[in-house]
Amino acid sequence: MNKQCLGATVTTGGTRFRVWAPQARHVDLVVEDPSCGGAGPLAPRRLSAAGDGLHELFAPDLGAGTRYRFRLDGQRLFPDPASRYQPAGVHGPSEVVDPSVFRWRDGGWQGRSTTELVIYELHIGTFTPAGTFAAATARLAQLQELGITAIELMPVADFPGRWNWGYDHAALWAPAHAYGRPDELRALVDEAHALGLAVLLDVIQNHLGPDGAYVAAFGPFLTHRHHTPWGPAVNLDDRGSAAVRAFLLENAEHWLSEYHLDGLRLDAIEALCDASPTHFLAELSARVAALPGPRRYLFAEDDRNLNRVVQPHAAGGYGLDGVWTDDFHQVLRRLVAGDRRGSCDDFPATTTALAATINDGWWYQGQTLASTGAPRGSDPRGLAPQQLIYFLQNHDQVGNRPFGERLHHTSGADLYHAASALLLFLPQTPLLFMGQEWAASTPFLFFTDHKPEIGRRVREGRWREARARLAGEPRAELPDPQQPASFERSKLDWLEREREPHHRTLQLYRALLQLRRELRGPARAESPCEGALLVRRGEHLLLVALQAELALPLPTVGAELLCTAAPPFAATPRPPQRQGDQLHFAAPAAVIFGPARG
Numbered sequence: 001m002n003k004q005c006l007g008a009t010v011t012t013g014g015t016r017f018r019v020w021a022p023q024a025r026h027v028d029l030v031v032e033d034p035s036c037g038g039a040g041p042l043a044p045r046r047l048s049a050a051g052d053g054l055h056e057l058f059a060p061d062l063g064a065g066t067r068y069r070f071r072l073d074g075q076r077l078f079p080d081p082a083s084r085y086q087p088a089g090v091h092g093p094s095e096v097v098d099p100s101v102f103r104w105r106d107g108g109w110q111g112r113s114t115t116e117l118v119i120y121e122l123h124i125g126t127f128t129p130a131g132t133f134a135a136a137t138a139r140l141a142q143l144q145e146l147g148i149t150a151i152e153l154m155p156v157a158d159f160p161g162r163w164n165w166g167y168d169h170a171a172l173w174a175p176a177h178a179y180g181r182p183d184e185l186r187a188l189v190d191e192a193h194a195l196g197l198a199v200l201l202d203v204i205q206n207h208l209g210p211d212g213a214y215v216a217a218f219g220p221f222l223t224h225r226h227h228t229p230w231g232p233a234v235n236l237d238d239r240g241s242a243a244v245r246a247f248l249l250e251n252a253e254h255w256l257s258e259y260h261l262d263g264l265r266l267d268a269i270e271a272l273c274d275a276s277p278t279h280f281l282a283e284l285s286a287r288v289a290a291l292p293g294p295r296r297y298l299f300a301e302d303d304r305n306l307n308r309v310v311q312p313h314a315a316g317g318y319g320l321d322g323v324w325t326d327d328f329h330q331v332l333r334r335l336v337a338g339d340r341r342g343s344c345d346d347f348p349a350t351t352t353a354l355a356a357t358i359n360d361g362w363w364y365q366g367q368t369l370a371s372t373g374a375p376r377g378s379d380p381r382g383l384a385p386q387q388l389i390y391f392l393q394n395h396d397q398v399g400n401r402p403f404g405e406r407l408h409h410t411s412g413a414d415l416y417h418a419a420s421a422l423l424l425f426l427p428q429t430p431l432l433f434m435g436q437e438w439a440a441s442t443p444f445l446f447f448t449d450h451k452p453e454i455g456r457r458v459r460e461g462r463w464r465e466a467r468a469r470l471a472g473e474p475r476a477e478l479p480d481p482q483q484p485a486s487f488e489r490s491k492l493d494w495l496e497r498e499r500e501p502h503h504r505t506l507q508l509y510r511a512l513l514q515l516r517r518e519l520r521g522p523a524r525a526e527s528p529c530e531g532a533l534l535v536r537r538g539e540h541l542l543l544v545a546l547q548a549e550l551a552l553p554l555p556t557v558g559a560e561l562l563c564t565a566a567p568p569f570a571a572t573p574r575p576p577q578r579q580g581d582q583l584h585f586a587a588p589a590a591v592i593f594g595p596a597r598g
Contacts, residue, residue, distance in 0.1 A: 006250055007019075008083075010096060015063055016058050017029055018054060019055050020053050021219060022218075022219045022220070023053075028074070029059070030044045030070070030071050047070075067093040084099075089160070089212075090212035109260075114386045119149075119430065121151075124154070127139065134188075137184075137191050140197060146509060147513025147514060147516070150198035152200040160451070161448065163448070165399065169209050170214070171212070185259055199262050200297065203264050205251070206233075207233075207271065211454055215247075220244070233272075236274040245283065256288065256291060262296060263299065264297075269309070285318055286319065306323075308378070310387045322387045324389045324394075325362045325389065327363040327364060329390070330363075333392075336419050345371065351527040351533050358426060361385070362377060389429045391430065394431060402470055404490065406439070407419070421564050425519065425540075425542045425592065439502055441493065441496060445479050459481055459482055462481050512562070519538065519540055524537075529552075530547075534552070541594070543576075544590045549584075549585070551579065552583050554580075558593035561597070563591045574587045
């Protein structure tokens with residue numbers, strides 16, 4: 001399968017249609033009749049076999065805006081697996097899109113260095129009341145002013161229903177019609193670049209959604225050779241896998257090239273099962289590195305702590321730029337929120353363990369997990385700090401909790417502010433989850449809008465997980481992911497940014513991100529006593545007390561630059577007091593010392 005070949009491509013004098021359908025004897029293009037408002041089809045047109053399971057047709061009379069489907073072997077109609085837009089949803093016709101019509105303004109954009117990245121994860125549907133690309137674009141300047149340097153969009157590939165997290169994707173190439181048209185996503189990226197913001201996109205290549213993912217009807221996209229939490233694996237190493245790999249490689253390039261994106265976040269790569277001599281991820285990273293223009297990034301979600309994910313090809317690695325690592329979050333969450341159930345129970349709740357995690361990069365380096373009895377992790381030595389993405393919360397760590405609680409809902413403001421200072425002081429790449437910067441009152445719940453039977457299975461599965469996590473604790477009725485209220489309640493309330501107590505947290509994040517720009521070099525952490533952390537980074541030093549009534553050695557050099565327990569960040573200021581050569585913390589707090597500012 002040649003690159004840049006799938007879907008409907010507008011060219012000089014018409015449109016070329018090309019589809020991979022190796023199991024079909026013949027494929028027909030069925031175009032909706034514009035004279036009857038798209039209610040009826042025009043006469044079908046037969047595509048020609050082009051080898052390697054490809055079928056193609058050049059139509060000189062068709063252009064942008066044409067709505068069409070493919071009919072396989074004279075039977076059922078399907079949307080294009082490489083559709084650029086699904087105006088009526090994933091079950092409807094595809095629409096021909098001409099990306100060359102959009103007038104980009106980002107010709108001078110050179111991208112961002114990985115050492116500069118402060119990533120802000122957001123969900124288009126709940127980031128604003130309107131839940132559209134255009135509405136999100138209007139908020140980008142506020143993120144830039146805060147100190148964010150990159151936004152990461154949760155999946156935008158079209159999904160069934162009116163709302164979804166995006167991981168039930170069905171149209172792998174088409175921006176969700178609920179969020180707007182393709183050019184509105186382009187406009188978001190264009191404006192982000194004008195503001196100096198890189199744009200990353202969460203893409204799902206490890207499974208298909210449960211409804212409307214018709215690509216599996218066209219060929220052997222899935223295989224029973226491997227199994228994943230979603231069922232059969234995407235076919236990366238079984239019969240017909242060469243075309244599937246080419247489909248996914250072109251899909252990644254499509255998002256990066258047609259939308260000028262700066263990088264991709266690859267979901268749950270442990271489910272990309274591939275026993276090929278060259279792993280799919282290594283092939284993908286080589287393909288992305290060869291793209292013209294500013295450097296693009298590939299970040300992975302991976303729960304195995306595998307160093308080869310980010311090691312270079314020459315060392316046998318996949319060559320990705322960074323990996324989400326849960327260990328920092330898990331240890332810190334146990335310390336500040338007391339979590340024990342779920343995956344947190346596999347982690348120690350000590351500041352000694354937190355310091356070791358920071359120094360090494362992750363906690364598990366081959367030790368046995370108590371919950372599974374299996375070893376987890378590898379040696380993190382040699383990994384650069386910016387290759388590890390740290391967070392206090394993300395969509396999973398909030399949304400997979402039974403009631404969608406954010407960290408500050410269970411930790412309290414003092415501990416939340418201290419943990420925030422720690423995250424943004426470290427050289428690892430920080431990721432914030434939308435609303436984190438003002439301690440948003442709104443939850444982030446799990447929500448779907450599936451057909452009744454699929455919705456019932458989703459509801460029962462989520463409730464079963466929630467009850468196991470709650471372990472009999474008396475709590476209110478569990479939210480129903482299928483109810484519109486679960487989606488509506490998850491929308492950010494932007495007005496509360498300027499109200500207390502939220503505005504104090506917003507001021508803290510703004511100050512921390514401004515100070516972060518002054519920090520240089522690696523960090524070294526230690527725990528002088530349980531409940532306390534001391535982190536040195538170049539000429540700066542951070543003291544963190546995660547317990548009250550602690551006395552820590554007073555730094556002998558540098559001026560106090562920021563204290564989370566002092567005005568204007570604390571509702572009831574209780575900054576630590578100097579007592580001789582010690583600093584006494586009456587409440588949890590973080591203090592940053594460094595060269596005095598002129």
